[in-house]
Amino acid sequence: MRVGVDTFSGQVNLDPIIEARPAVGMNDVCFSPGGHTYWHSHEQGQILIVKAGTGWVCTRHGQVQQLKAGDVVYAEPGEDHWHGAGPSSYLVHTAISLGVTNWLEEVPAAEYARVTGG
DSSP: OBOOTTTEESOEEEEEEEEETTTEEEEEEEEOTTOEEOSEEETTOEEEEEEEEEEEEEETTOOEEEEETTOEEEEOTTOOEEEEEOTTOOEEEEEEEESOEEEOOOOOHHHHHHHHOO
8 A cells, every 4th residue: 555645755655464543553664765754653652673675763852773674663652753764775664553643744855864874
């Protein structure tokens, strides 16, 4: 399923696994090079399990982590963050979102470039 333009930049596709909203949502997400989420947070946190490719996760407070296959990342409840592929790699992860997801604004191109080097 192609994802709406109000939550992602670039080409992002997802395959829903569990949709028990608002308690939990679980999706396999494939980000094409340059594809990434908008800023967002999760009422009770989010777990990302990286399956393939490389990418990035960044918090509003400036914490940056490069992602690679095998990584598991936890976003704290209410923590504004974004995640997605780097400019020259796909990223595939399973996202387990707990509670309501609060979608925010698009990540500025300059911020994406600063974090990813692209």
